[in-house]
Amino acid sequence: MKRVLTSTRNFLLQTKLFWGLAVLYLVGVFSSPINRKGINIFLSPGNQSDVLRQVSNNGIIAVGMTLVILTGGIDLSVGSMMALGSVVCAMLLTQQGWTNASFLAIPVLALVTFFLSAYLVPLIAINAVRGSARPMEKANPSVRWCGIIFGAILAILSVWWTVGQLGTKFGVLGVLVAVPAVGLVFGALNGLFITKGKMQPFIVTLAMMVAILGIARLLGGSNMAVHPVYTGTNATENFDILRALVFQIIPVPGIFFIFAVLVFGFVLKVSTFGRYIYAIGGNEQAARLAGIRVDQLKIAVYAISGMLACTAGVLYTAQYRQGKPDAGAGAELDAIAAVVIGGTNLMGGRGSMIGTLVGVLIFGFLGNILQLRNIDSNTQLVLKGGIILAAVLLQEGQLGVRWKQIRSYFKVIDSGQEAGAKSRQVEEASK
Amino acid sequence: MNRRNFIKATVVAAAASTVFKPFYIRAQSKKYRFGFSQVTTVEPWRVQFNKDMIKEAGKHPELELIITDGQDKTEKQVADVENLIQQGVDILLVSPKESAGLTGVVLKAIDAKIPVIILDRNVETDKYTQFIGGDNVLIGREAGKYAVELLGGAGSAKGNLVELWGGMGTQPAHDRHDGFMESVGKETGIKSLLQPMDCDWKQQKAYEVMSTALKSFDHIDLVYGHNDPEAYGAYLAAKDAGREKEMKILGIDALPDEGVTWVSKGQLTATFLYATPGAEGVRQGLKIVNGETVEKKITLPTLRIDKTNAEQILKENGLA
Numbered sequence: 001m002k003r004v005l006t007s008t009r010n011f012l013l014q015t016k017l018f019w020g021l022a023v024l025y026l027v028g029v030f031s032s033p034i035n036r037k038g039i040n041i042f043l044s045p046g047n048q049s050d051v052l053r054q055v056s057n058n059g060i061i062a063v064g065m066t067l068v069i070l071t072g073g074i075d076l077s078v079g080s081m082m083a084l085g086s087v088v089c090a091m092l093l094t095q096q097g098w099t100n101a102s103f104l105a106i107p108v109l110a111l112v113t114f115f116l117s118a119y120l121v122p123l124i125a126i127n128a129v130r131g132s133a134r135p136m137e138k139a140n141p142s143v144r145w146c147g148i149i150f151g152a153i154l155a156i157l158s159v160w161w162t163v164g165q166l167g168t169k170f171g172v173l174g175v176l177v178a179v180p181a182v183g184l185v186f187g188a189l190n191g192l193f194i195t196k197g198k199m200q201p202f203i204v205t206l207a208m209m210v211a212i213l214g215i216a217r218l219l220g221g222s223n224m225a226v227h228p229v230y231t232g233t234n235a236t237e238n239f240d241i242l243r244a245l246v247f248q249i250i251p252v253p254g255i256f257f258i259f260a261v262l263v264f265g266f267v268l269k270v271s272t273f274g275r276y277i278y279a280i281g282g283n284e285q286a287a288r289l290a291g292i293r294v295d296q297l298k299i300a301v302y303a304i305s306g307m308l309a310c311t312a313g314v315l316y317t318a319q320y321r322q323g324k325p326d327a328g329a330g331a332e333l334d335a336i337a338a339v340v341i342g343g344t345n346l347m348g349g350r351g352s353m354i355g356t357l358v359g360v361l362i363f364g365f366l367g368n369i370l371q372l373r374n375i376d377s378n379t380q381l382v383l384k385g386g387i388i389l390a391a392v393l394l395q396e397g398q399l400g401v402r403w404k405q406i407r408s409y410f411k412v413i414d415s416g417q418e419a420g421a422k423s424r425q426v427e428e429a430s431k
Numbered sequence: 432m433n434r435r436n437f438i439k440a441t442v443v444a445a446a447a448s449t450v451f452k453p454f455y456i457r458a459q460s461k462k463y464r465f466g467f468s469q470v471t472t473v474e475p476w477r478v479q480f481n482k483d484m485i486k487e488a489g490k491h492p493e494l495e496l497i498i499t500d501g502q503d504k505t506e507k508q509v510a511d512v513e514n515l516i517q518q519g520v521d522i523l524l525v526s527p528k529e530s531a532g533l534t535g536v537v538l539k540a541i542d543a544k545i546p547v548i549i550l551d552r553n554v555e556t557d558k559y560t561q562f563i564g565g566d567n568v569l570i571g572r573e574a575g576k577y578a579v580e581l582l583g584g585a586g587s588a589k590g591n592l593v594e595l596w597g598g599m600g601t602q603p604a605h606d607r608h609d610g611f612m613e614s615v616g617k618e619t620g621i622k623s624l625l626q627p628m629d630c631d632w633k634q635q636k637a638y639e640v641m642s643t644a645l646k647s648f649d650h651i652d653l654v655y656g657h658n659d660p661e662a663y664g665a666y667l668a669a670k671d672a673g674r675e676k677e678m679k680i681l682g683i684d685a686l687p688d689e690g691v692t693w694v695s696k697g698q699l700t701a702t703f704l705y706a707t708p709g710a711e712g713v714r715q716g717l718k719i720v721n722g723e724t725v726e727k728k729i730t731l732p733t734l735r736i737d738k739t740n741a742e743q744i745l746k747e748n749g750l751a
Contacts, residue, residue, distance in 0.1 A: 035519045050513045057506070225600075228531035230555060243535070320505050321555075322531035327505070371514045377472070377500035 016394060017343055021358050021365075028369045041372055049249050053319070055364035056253035057082070059357070060312040061335040062342075063260045064305030066356045069339055070268070071301055072281045072348025073201035077190060078309040078335060079328030080212035081183050085313020087220045089179045090227035090323025092170040093235040100219045105178040106162045112181040114155040121147030172238045179314050180307045186212060187306020191299030209332070216325035227323040242318035253315040257360075260308060265353030277301065281348025338363050341391040362391070462493040463720050465713065466515035467524040471503040476707065479686050480526070480551075483709030491717060505532035512536045516543050522716040526550040526708075546719050550708040561715055563708040563729045567603045570703050570733045571610020574681055577701060577735060578653055579614050581679050582621060589620035590652030593644050595637045595665060597657035599629040607657045607683060624648055630661050637664030645672045654680045659690035659702055666698045685736050687748040695741035704734040 012019065032042030041047055061078045068075045091101035125143045158177075165174050186208070193204045220227060231239045244252050268274035276297050279287040288294045309328075317323050342359025344351025366387055370380045467484060471477055481498060488496040497515065501508030505528050513536060515523055523545045527533035534555045540547050546560040553562055582588040592615070597604035608627075615621055625644060630636040637656060644651065645668060654669075656662030662682030669675040675698075682690050682702040690702035708731060718725050736744060 033518065035517075041517050041519075044517060047514075047517045050510070050517065054506070054510045054513070226529050226531060228555070230531070230534075319535070320509065320532040321535055322505075322529065324505070324529075324532075329504075367510070368514070371499065371511060372518065374497050374499070377502060 052254035053251035056257040057312045059257040059360040062338040064308035065335040070281045076205040077208035079331035081309035082313040082328035084216040085310030086316045086323040089175045089314045089317040109181040110155040113158045114151040118147045118151035183306040183310025188303040191302035195295035343395045461495040464495045465522045466497045466520035470528045480707035480709045487710035487713040509536045524548045565731045567606030568610040571607040575611040575614040588618040593654045595630045595656045595661045597632045634660035634664035637661035641665040641668035659684045701737040706731040
């Protein structure tokens with residue numbers, strides 16, 4: 001019997017995050033106002049769909065942030081990166097010919113195509129031959145050359161394809177490929193500074209946050225605060241697909257978010273790459289000594305974070321019909337908060353992607369519930385801060401210990417008072 | 432009852448009251464619900480906007496007004512409007528942060544068959560029910576006419592003019608200039624002393640520009656600030672130079688606790704109202720729910736506020 005109890009308790013402790021979300025959801029259901037048709041507004045499909053759309057940008061950024069934080073780093077540049085993505089995306093969609101945005105995006109896309117295929121081809125070749133290769137293992141020269149030639153061909157093809165689009169402005173596929181490539185390069189730059197320059201991730205990404213904001217403003221031109229995108233008039237109609245509702249209910253940005261969670265959750269769980277990320281976060285020195293190429297892995301992780309942030313930028317442009325250099329102000333903090341609520345340790349090495357999904361949803365549902373109840377916006381801020389603190393406290397996993405400490409504290413006071421009372425009695429008696 | 436149980440009981444009671452409070456608040460339901468999505472609540476003009484709206488809504492007991500705060504973020508404001516749509520408000524009032532950013536969600540509200548009133552800044556569609564906003568050219572024109580009157584009347588006006596520009600990258604600054612110049616520009620006797628000087632709507636910058644102007648020019652007859660804080664900055668500079676008596680100072684906006692107060696103290700000569708569309712929005716919304724047809728566009732009139740009516744306006748706003 002006792003064993004059953006302990007195992008139940010352990011199960012509950014392990015899944016406490018989900019219970020938190022479930023409790024919040026129930027609060028939402030019970031506190032939601034009912035509309036005139038007698039439908040619970042919180043539960044209405046329209047509202048659930050809105051929440052999924054509202055969290056998707058933050059969610060996509062948080063996925064990349066989870067990887068970075070798992071290695072023990074932090075990426076503060078993602079907000080600016082998202083804004084840069086939105087500006088580049090809006091300019092590619094609305095302006096023909098060679099503009100600042102296409103000058104940046106086309107060479108960068110070619111570069112990324114070249115490096116990715118020059119790296120991936122040998123990797124696939126080794127895997128095909130030997131079954132399981134470590135991702136950083138060196139290929140023999142012939143396979144390597146194969147990859148480089150293949151990469152060069154693909155890069156030329158990508159230039160040919162994108163330059164071909166310049167005459168008619170970019171379409172949806174063009175921006176979905178080119179803009180994340182920009183993020184990938186800036187993210188890799190973050191990683192290079194951190195690993196090769198041996199600098200703190202906090203400082204490097206803080207500097208990049210400021211610099212990229214400037215780049216986004218320069219790119220957009222100083223007399224354009226906002227780049228509006230109106231599909232059908234100044235951009236192609238097919239861009240509408242990125243803000244469409246599948247089956248009238250599932251927002252496309254939400255699908256991107258869920259897809260990112262699944263892909264990178266899978267990568268973390270099963271791939272060597274994922275295992276190494278945990279290893280680096282757990283003990284970087286040990287990982288290095290064990291032969292893991294820490295620097296390469298870290299660069300890859302920051303690059304992925306940048307890529308996801310710029311993808312979020314494309315979705316921002318789609319949802320809000322504009323590209324804006326200050327679109328991402330504060331986005332990095334929302335993403336970090338969601339990751340931490342999801343139980344990922346800021347020191348690295350501990351956490352999961354599913355936790356981040358839950359963290360993002362908790363944040364989204366909380367905002368939705370408070371707004372449906374029309375709670376004052378300043379009170380909302382206070383409550384959000386409170387929820388972050390409470391969630392992190394729960395994540396600490398030492399609640400039992402803390403509780404005992406508090407109890408023993410009260411016991412000390414109690415016994416102290418009793419002792420005091422007794423001694424007073426003794427004193428009085430002796431008089 | 433020992434202390435531990437007491438603490439436990441308190442915690443449970445607090446938690447329960449937070450969760451279940453909504454149920455009994457909900458009980459008082461009114462006939463109409465208006466939802467208003469505001470951009471931010473930290474700017475003086477926006478604060479006045481909300482005040483006007485709440486005051487007008489208070490006159491109609493059948494009305495429940497929900498105001499959301501976008502915290503100056505497009506994403507937040509879009510989420511707010513989506514929320515108001517889900518709540519099924521009878522009228523949606525939106526004062527957009529940007530035209531492009533809010534267009535999509537306004538269309539969503541229109542699809543949900545909610546009448547939409549756009550306030551102050553327009554969106555990129557004309558399917559909304561109504562637009563209410565001020566007209567900066569009109570306000571500039573009124574200020575210009577009054578300036579000519581102060582300097583000697585049409586045809587014979589004479590004097591040195593200092594114009595303090597608002598943010599030069601913003602449309603309102605250009606509109607306020609163009610309207611002003613329609614009459615002032617015709618008067619050959621009025622001499623504009625400065626090249627266009629960008630004061631970015633700020634009191635401090637206006638103070639700096641004005642101090643320099645006071646050193647360069649012996650006599651200044653009229654100062655025109657594109658908003659009240661600029662005009663007040665000019666007044667402070669003139670006062671510090673001991674020359675505030677020689678000039679008339681005009682401002683724009685006429686917020687009760689800024690421009691109107693300064694006019695009533697005699698620091699500014701006059702200010703021109705850039706009315707918030709708050710009160711008018713509520714009135715028009717009531718017309719719509721009562722089935723009346725409304726105009727597609729309403730331009731709010733301006734009002735000159737000088738020594739004669741400043742006190743009265745302060746009293747109406749509970750400031751005097």
